[in-house]
Amino acid sequence: MGSGYNMHALEKILATHAGKKEVSPGEIINCKVDLAAVNDLYLQVIKSFQEMGGQKVKDPEKVAFIFDHYAPAPTIKAALNQKIMREFVREQKIKYLFDVDAGICHQILPESGLVWPGMLLIMTDSHTTTHGAFGAFGTGVGATDLAVALLTGELWFRVPEIIRINVDGYLQPGVMAKDVILHIIGTLKQDAAIYKAIEFTGSTVKELSIDGRMVLTNMSVEMGAKTSYIQPDNKTLAYLKSRVKKPFKVYTTDPGYKYAEEFLFEVEKLEPQVAVPHTVDNVVSVSEVEGVEVDQVFIGSCTGGRLEDIEIAARILKNKKINKNTRLIVGPASKNVLLEAINAGYIDILLKAGATIIPPGCGPCLGAHQGVLAPGEVGVTTSSRNFPGRMGSREAKIYITSPATAAATALEGKIADPRKYIKE
Numbered sequence: 001m002g003s004g005y006n007m008h009a010l011e012k013i014l015a016t017h018a019g020k021k022e023v024s025p026g027e028i029i030n031c032k033v034d035l036a037a038v039n040d041l042y043l044q045v046i047k048s049f050q051e052m053g054g055q056k057v058k059d060p061e062k063v064a065f066i067f068d069h070y071a072p073a074p075t076i077k078a079a080l081n082q083k084i085m086r087e088f089v090r091e092q093k094i095k096y097l098f099d100v101d102a103g104i105c106h107q108i109l110p111e112s113g114l115v116w117p118g119m120l121l122i123m124t125d126s127h128t129t130t131h132g133a134f135g136a137f138g139t140g141v142g143a144t145d146l147a148v149a150l151l152t153g154e155l156w157f158r159v160p161e162i163i164r165i166n167v168d169g170y171l172q173p174g175v176m177a178k179d180v181i182l183h184i185i186g187t188l189k190q191d192a193a194i195y196k197a198i199e200f201t202g203s204t205v206k207e208l209s210i211d212g213r214m215v216l217t218n219m220s221v222e223m224g225a226k227t228s229y230i231q232p233d234n235k236t237l238a239y240l241k242s243r244v245k246k247p248f249k250v251y252t253t254d255p256g257y258k259y260a261e262e263f264l265f266e267v268e269k270l271e272p273q274v275a276v277p278h279t280v281d282n283v284v285s286v287s288e289v290e291g292v293e294v295d296q297v298f299i300g301s302c303t304g305g306r307l308e309d310i311e312i313a314a315r316i317l318k319n320k321k322i323n324k325n326t327r328l329i330v331g332p333a334s335k336n337v338l339l340e341a342i343n344a345g346y347i348d349i350l351l352k353a354g355a356t357i358i359p360p361g362c363g364p365c366l367g368a369h370q371g372v373l374a375p376g377e378v379g380v381t382t383s384s385r386n387f388p389g390r391m392g393s394r395e396a397k398i399y400i401t402s403p404a405t406a407a408a409t410a411l412e413g414k415i416a417d418p419r420k421y422i423k424e
Ligand SMILES: CC(C)[C@H](C(=O)O)[C@@H](O)C(=O)O
Pocket: 039, 041, 124, 125, 126, 127, 140, 366
């Protein structure tokens, strides 16, 4: 590509980390990594590092280990994995260890000021696309690639084509970012963005809170996206101000940049959306599944366990009791979210409504050790995946909804439209 090529912010981030002036889609480049994070399911990272002859981690101050998927350890195997990882962190003087009390990686890293605009972040988790909400290039990698990054401080990347999804219009009360992304996934389908990047733009995105924006970028991977992006604005900078201690550069996209594809979604009239069994792109409006009886509701995960998710559930359930035939499990995405929800009185409301509050972590989202569904049960979840066996028995059915729809469902004991409970 000759000079004068209009570049996207994501391409500029990659070019900077590759020490190049410019990059273009399809190019294979080698980049310095700003943060490499490992979660507790990936002991293989240490094994691969050692198999590659690794003695010393290249940049231990750019590495984080996070115990969130099986936290606190529910089995001896999980406990042993975490024990070995703690020893590795100590030996290698790795700077960041978030132990079983902290919460989910995709909440604690931004909270801790470890995600900033223009950074290049890799993690052994597919939802690392979340961090595009802060203008970072975040992507999930496997154990071998993560081990290479521990060894060398660098990793290879293929520069992705970039899709723009423009979302316009004010959402109705009771309709959330989760409804927007479910509608987009239901329209474009699970293979819409394989190996590509998705940038979300438009008036709706501007209006969303940071929590809401993270839902869009988090679930872009459910369309196969390699990474996702929302241009940092004053709202982003306000969130980062008290958290990020280091200077950073906000990259921008050149005017006239040519996207690989562009889509427009008008969402003023969007109803609450539901992904019905057994795929995340099998999406209908809530009116089509209202009345389906539900055994368990889970409000939590890196997609739907943040403060605004717990807040809207408390608004719907205040001074009320959940249906006697339905269990409501609430898993805050992090210890900080839990503390804020306690201080705001939301946890008190939810406990009095009959909810079970579980420790911050992934837990029920991946059917790990708690909040598991029995054969034949029907579950509603604010997380991101509903394939057979995702939350326990393969004979259970899982519906994915927004936290507002989940709370209304727990109240009625059947899938319910939250708009009757949220008027502004
Ligand atoms: C860590 C990994 C097993 C997995 C992912 O990469 O997404 C998990 O977080 C999930 O949500 O299925």
